[in-house]
Amino acid sequence: MADLRRFVIWGSAGHAKVLADLLSLKGGEVIALFDSKRVEPAIAKVPLFVGEAGFLEWLRGVRDVGSIGGLVAIGGHHGRDRIGIQGLMQRNGLALPNIVHPQASVAATASLGAGTQVLAQAVVAADAQVGNACILNHKASVDHECTVGHGVHIAPGATLCGCVTVGDYVLVGAGAVVLPRLTIGADALIGAGAVVTRDVPAGARVMGNPARPSSRS
Numbered sequence: 536m537a538d539l540r541r542f543v544i545w546g547s548a549g550h551a552k553v554l555a556d557l558l559s560l561k562g563g564e565v566i567a568l569f570d571s572k573r574v575e576p577a578i579a580k581v582p583l584f585v586g587e588a589g590f591l592e593w594l595r596g597v598r599d600v601g602s603i604g605g606l607v608a609i610g611g612h613h614g615r616d617r618i619g620i621q622g623l624m625q626r627n628g629l630a631l632p633n634i635v636h637p638q639a640s641v642a643a644t645a646s647l648g649a650g651t652q653v654l655a656q657a658v659v660a661a662d663a664q665v666g667n668a669c670i671l672n673h674k675a676s677v678d679h680e681c682t683v684g685h686g687v688h689i690a691p692g693a694t695l696c697g698c699v700t701v702g703d704y705v706l707v708g709a710g711a712v713v714l715p716r717l718t719i720g721a722d723a724l725i726g727a728g729a730v731v732t733r734d735v736p737a738g739a740r741v742m743g744n745p746a747r748p749s750s751r752s
């Protein structure tokens with residue numbers, strides 16, 4: 536985000552506040568918020584526009600759209616929504632920076648996709664590859680040589696040990712641990728605090744220590 540100073544955020548709830556704080560630390564400012572519903576603006580004095588129609592209305596009044604960064608503040612197990620909204624922003628010319636908190640650590644040999652957010656005290660270790668529109672939340676740890684797909688959320692304090700592979704749209708819940716070299720299939724949900732000791736199939740929901748399928752899997 537080196538050259539970007541102005542940002543818009545889609546999603547007007549708590550995560551938008553976290554991103555606004557991060558942006559302010561880097562000299563950036565939020566100039567507009569979007570949400571699918573009419574809600575309170577999460578950031579004081581920032582105008583809120585509702586839905587795609589609201590986004591397009593805002594866009595009509597903007598010059599030099601390529602100098603504005605777009606970020607998506609939708610957490611939880613909603614990686615598909617993040618990817619979809621990033622697509623809308625990209626088609627309309629916004630920049631899609633990744634954003635790294637000054638107190639996060641990203642190895643020089645790691646890679647981050649477009650729109651990926653690395654929050655305070657998160658770690659991305661050597662040779663890790665992280666896709667687009669991911670959230671590596673506070674204190675999340677993605678260890679060496681992990682491969683993380685698109686639209687993945689590694690929740691606060693969760694740990695991927697080395698060489699873990701995570702498919703698209705997965706949520707690894709807060710404080711969960713995934714042991715080395717395992718594979719988590721696309722769309723899976725790892726419950727908060729789980730210790731994952733075996734591969735998790737696509738779409739599965741697991742929880743507990745050791746992690747086992749939950750009844751809704």
Ligand SMILES: CC(C)(COP(=O)(O)OP(=O)(O)OC[C@H]1O[C@@H](n2cnc3c(N)ncnc32)[C@H](O)[C@@H]1OP(=O)(O)O)[C@@H](O)C(=O)NCCC(=O)NCCS
Pocket residue numbers: 610611672690691707708709724725726727728729741742743749751
């Ligand atoms: C696993 C999870 C998806 C289950 O959600 P749910 O289906 O709505 O579950 P419920 O809250 O109805 O609980 C069902 C049962 O599972 C238990 N349970 C819920 N989450 C659990 C977890 N993470 N680990 C162990 N047990 C859990 C509940 O205590 C309850 O047990 P009971 O039937 O004996 O009372 C959810 O609790 C979770 O961990 N989500 C991840 C949240 C997260 O980290 N988000 C990121 C925020 S930034």
